[in-house]
Amino acid sequence: MGTLAEFEKITDAEEFFEFFDINYDERLVQVKRFHIMKKFGELVEKAKGHDMGSDAKLLEYYKFALLSVYKNFENGYSPSAADVWSMFDKPSACGTCSTAGSCNEITEVSNGAHACTSNNSVNF
Structure with a gap:
């Protein structure tokens, strides 16, 4: 380990x-x-x-x-x-991580939906 x-x-x-x-x-x-x-x-x-x-x-x-x-x-x-x-x-406030533990800036984006704004780039 x-x-x-x-x-x-x-x-x-x-x-x-x-x-x-x-x-x-x-x-x-x-x-x-x-x-x-x-x-x-x-x-x-x-x-x-x-x-x-x-x-x-x-x-x-x-x-x-x-x-x-x-x-x-x-x-x-x-x-x-x-x-x-x-x-x-x-849904998880951060769509870029599995535990949302690394999110430090979560804001409401529209009508109660929240998003992580600490990670500006999302890779697919």
């Missing part, structure tokens, strides 16, 4: 699995990528408010969180239609 600084640079789902040395089914990650990363991102955000004592312990929590989320999907978990549709009602 690498450092917290290395973890924070990761942007691809497969890179998270490789970083934590977790075996995964590539096909499952390809199909459920959005849902896996959304749930993992939620757990990462929750951990940011807690003192884990050290970067190593925080990374262990992140590893456990990713493994736990992945195993749920591997064992057949499927988000309900309500979960999926609610994501469209309340």
